[in-house]
Structures are given as C-alpha cells and as structure tokens.
Amino acid sequence: MSVLEQTVTVGLLFSTTGAYAALGREGLAGAQLAVQALNASGTLPFRILAEHRDPHGITERYAGMAAEIIATGARHIIGCTTSWSRKEVIPVLEKHDATLWYPCPYEGFECNEQVVYLGACPNQHILPLLQHILPRFGNNGYLVGSNYIWGWETNRIARDIIEQSGGSVAGERYAPLGDADLGHILRDIRLKRPDFVLNTLIGPSSYSFLEAYHALGEADPDFSMEKRPVVSCNLAEGEAALLGHKAAGLYTIAPYFQALRTSANQHFLGQLDATSQPVSAFFAQAYSAVQLLVAGLLAAETEDGRSVLASLNQATPSTPLGPLQIMAANNHAVLTPHIARVTASGALAIIEQRDEPIAPEPYLAHTSLVVSAADRVRAGSNLRVVK
Template sequence: MTRIGSAGLFAFEGLMRPLKIRIGLLFSESGSYSAVSRAMSAGARLAIAEINNRHADEIQLEQVPFDPKGNLRGYVEGAQYLLGELGLKHVVGCYTSSSRKEVLPYFEKHDAMLWYPSHYEGFETAENVVYTGAAPNQHILPLARHLLREDRRRGWLVGSNYIWAWENNRILREALTNTQGEVVGERYFPVGETDLSDVVKQIVADVPDFVFTTLIGSSLVSFIRELRAEAEAAGIDQTRKFPVCSCSLSEAELPFLGNASDGHLSSSVYFSSILTSENKRFTSAWDAKFGQFGRASADAEATYLGVHLLAEAAMRAGSDAFEPVREAVRGARFSGPQGDIRVDEDNLHCWMRPRIGRSRPDGTFDVLFENPVSIRPDPYLTWTSEGGEDQNTDLKVVT
C-alpha cells in the first residue's frame, strides 16, 4: 500500500529537472454558489503553493483556472478547453453533482482524471474520478443516526432541484420511515432561487422536529435567514425546536447568515475546529492567506487534499500520464487536516471519519460527534443495506 505524507515522501531517480504539470481548476468563482467555489479554488491554490515550495526539485504545478459561472454549459466549455484545447490530463474541480456528471464523458474521451473535491450523494464510481469528499455513508447516514438518537423523527426536507438533493432526501426519507419516522413535507427549488417565503411559512406552521436542507449557495443562505426570522416572529426558538440540518453547510456560508449563523447541525468529515497538529498548521496558513473567505471549510480541505494526492501520485509515477497516476493513487494514504485518509483501491473514494458539528456565531462549528475510526467509503450503500462493513449503523437503507 502506498504511503503518502503531507511532507511528501516519494522521489524518483533519473529525472534531471522537476516534473512540471499543468492542472486545471474548474470552479465557479462567480454565480449562485460562488462562496463555496471560491473557497475550493483557494484550497487548491494553497496546496499548489505548498507543493511547489516543499518539492521544488521534484515537481512544479501550474494552475490553469476556468470559471464556468455556475452554468452547466460553462462546465462543458471548461472541460473542452482544458482537456481538448490545452491537452491537460488532470483537473481539480466541480462542486455540484450535475456539473460532475456533465463533464465526465469528456474526461473519459480524453483519458484524463477529475479530482472531485465535494461531498456528494454517491451511487457512482468512475475510473476517471478520484473522490476526495465524503461518500453518503460518511455524511447522510451519520446525520440520520444523530437525529434518531435525539428522537427527532418528523422532518421537513427542502432542496435544490438536482441529483444531490434528490438522492440525499431519498436516503433520509427511507431511514426515517424504516424507524417509525415521518417526512412532514418535501420541496425542491431551482439552484439560485431565493424566493422561499411560502415554504418557510409552511415549515414554521408545521413545527417539525428538524429541517433537512440540501439547498446550495444563495438559496441556502436566503432559506436559513428567512426561516430564523419567521420562527422568531412566531415566538419559536428555531434552533431548539427544529434545527436546520445539512450535509453541506460549512464555514464558507456561515459569514453570510448574519444573526442566523448559529445552532445549525452539519454532518461532515472536516471542520476548521478539529484539534490536530496538521489542522492547526493548515488553518493558520488559510487564515493568513484566505481569511476573507471565512474559516477553512470541508470543501476547501477536500480540494487541498486532492491536489496533494495528485502531486504525490505523479511524483511516484514519474509522470502526469493518466493511467500511471491513477494506479499510483490507489491505496494512497495522506496525513491531512482532518486526520489520516486513504484512497480506496477499488472505488477511488477516501476512507474518512464522520463528524457532526453545530454552528457557532463566530463562523466555526462545535464538534458534537466524531467517529473513532475512519470508515470505508460505500458510495452505493451496499454494505450498509446488507448490515455489513458499516459497523456503527442500525439503519437499513434500500438501494
């Protein structure tokens, strides 16, 4: 099994000058979910600077950014430009699952690798993708368990109208109904929609046990602010009565929530408040260079991990060629800010430790729960539904 450390442990002989690799950065730094995408791009740039400094004699990375502006057509244009016109073999990027699925055929066509740094809904494996964000058994199932342990069984589900929301809501709905829970209501809105007053009024009137949101970007910010205001007008302590729960809310969005930033539950594998020496170093570097984007977030950290894994695999392979790098990254380990991770040899997702956090007014999270060990990524929830490798589950999910 390959061991990869944050300081870089591999070199190769017979190379007279550094391996130079141009990598694409495909992030929507403008558009409705630009706050998260800017943080992801910043995470990549932080890793590139570290690698170029630490491994100057072995490898040098050059970033080639492309801004799709939050439009699916823009992602296609970006993939065509980076892979087709420039001939790049590695791109770090995409936030939404719809954008990832839109560009994947181009990576398959050009024998290139997408380093996808977002938590996602699962039900996919691809030989052209390394997934450095959490899989569904590492975020949605831990959240479902946490809610059930608190006896919160009546949920309202609100999401952006695309696959991330559809699949996560389906998983949570099955977890609830299989444990005598109930979905009180369920609504979807176009990405970027901010007119959410009707659904907010309905939620406050229904008084559920929790609200699970898979909204993203400006939709998420508007929803949380409106929900808090509507609940306060009704004399309800929203954070106690029906907390907002999410698998995507992060430090990148909290600065935009104003007085409504506290008391929300987020299921993730990384929070900026994690107490590890590597995270202390990472957050110090982040705050010094990118503090204007808020504290470091899960998406930024996953992007940072992806660039480091790419660089170390390329150094080990002695090339940026698609197949040698893909094989070099299988089983790779990395000591990152969230702790030790490992790339699964079979599905190219990462072993990670699930965590539950509650947001604070200062833009960080209190960690309420932390799994004691890393969990093998299960993108299809195969082991969970069979009662197999996910030893912490008492949930049965039909896949």
C-alpha cells in the first residue's frame, strides 16, 4: 500500500545570481517546468509542492538552505550547480537521510549514497571530447579554469589524458570565480602557441576569456578557432547565444543539446513555449531529474530515497535525453554524450551524435586514458557525423 501523502514536497536549490547564475537559472527553470507539467497532467495520485531556496551563489549558504528545505518535509532536493555547493550539502543529506538529485556535469571521484548524479562524469565528457580533439588538432594543450574543484580536477584529468597519449601541457592557469581580467593568460597562450585550449572557466570569466580569444584570433589568424580551437565540457546554449560569433568554432560536449535529433527531444521541445528557448543540458537534466524522481516515487510508493533509487535501478524512464538508467553501483546516470560546435550565429550545432550510451565510471579505475589510434577507431565506431 502506498505511504505517499496527497502532497509530496520537493526541494529546489539553485542560485539565480552570482558567478554561475545563468546555469542556476536554467536548472531552476527546467525543474519548475517539469513540476508544473506533471501537476497539470492529471496522472499523479499526489501533487508536487516545490520549495525553492536561492543561495545567490554564496557557497556557505547551501548547507543551511538545504536544512531549511528538509524542515518543510522534503526528502528529495534537486539542485546545486557547482561541486563546491554539492559537497557543502552532503553532510546535511546524510544527517537527515535525504537525497540530492544533482543535474550538472562534474569532475568525478565521488560516489555518495545520498546523491543521484545525473550530469556527465569524466569518462562521459572530458575523455570523449579529447578523443575527438587530439587526432584532429594535436596533443599539445593549454588548460585554463576557474579556481575551484571543477577547474582543478577536470584539468588534472585532462593533463593525464594528454600526457599518457604522448602529448604535453603547454600551460595551466586559474582565475578566481567571476574574474574577467584575464589578459595575462591570453598573453601566455599567445607565447606558448598550444594546439588547443581547454576552457574550464565558468560564468563571466569564461565569457571574458572567449571574447578575448576571439579578439586574439582576429589580430593573429594563427589563433583562429579553425586552427587552435577552444574546447569545453560545460558551455551551454544560452551562453553560446549570449556570446554569438565571438565563440564561433568552440567545441563542446554534453548528453543533451537542443539540436539533438531524437524523438524524445522533439517531443520535449514540442511541449515548450518560445520563452523557454534556448534549452541546454542544464535545463533538460533538471527537468529529467523531476521526471526520474516522480517515476521512482510512483514505483516505490514511498519517499524513502533508497527505495526510490532501487526502483530506478531496474527501470529506464523516458526523459528529454531519452530513456535514462541509474547505475546501482554508483548512483550515476548512463549517458550518451554528443559533440557540438558554436556557429557564427551563436547556436550549438551537433557535429557528432553518438548512438551508444557510456556507462559511468566516476573514479576512472577501469578506464584507459590513452588516446591511441585504436581508441580513436573505437570511439568513432558509435558516432555518426551530422551534416
């Protein structure tokens, strides 16, 4: 017999201001839209009540606000954008036996039973991205990132991939969150002339860097995106649209793009109005988090996190990303990453769409980081080039 109440409270924990506000707003909008759609569907035996808290990008506020949400009766929270904020929340989740549905890509090397990881982990983002980039541009890279966990760890993994594949890292530089004064980094890149630049900056820092790199390419054609591209694991549609032609040519990777040619995505986009555009992986994964949570609640007939997850380990609910499975061994989603480039108009055009999903391997314990000729053939075997 179901022990669900007539109203199920779900927490939303996203910052709408601060250094990564654009991504937080997309995540919040995606989750809220899913809640509205499910409540309006008339198919649920309960109503979803969303309790939102906004830490305004201040990491120290996340734990307290997570506790506030749990005090309203919520057993599940969807949100957090940075790994820093996620790690702040985990002790609160453990104390109250609550579950966080984390909808963003992250750097891996974590597996907590109170967290469901719906964003890509390293073998689903940085590895397949560099498998695409190294054979096309060379294996001499430059690493630039925001000075916190995402930048440090993603660049560390990238360094391992590059060096184990016979390449070298020309430079590695970091900027404080939100810092837009990056001229010294551009001067160093111009001096060292890498084959490509991996950008793990976020928010205004990333936008400033890409604008400056575009200006460098105009001043010196040797730094055009066609010759020495910038690549990213986290640039989203809204950001590309904001930058327009100044980010044209950048390569990025994600399990969802608005341009994805699948029946699941076409159905999803058909439900949205014009004000919801452009749609990014941050939006779609937060939307999917609500769908997965509700599917688990219906199957388990309880809000208990372990029971909800156990029901999803055996099921593959339909989402904008397609059917999603959560691996029982590590609470991470099985995802299918695709590669896109920014066009001159600021759109993200898919250039390689993968058909087969990649099982999550957050600790990379059984994953080869060597991009060899054989690996490139295998990596390309499940991809189709989208003209």
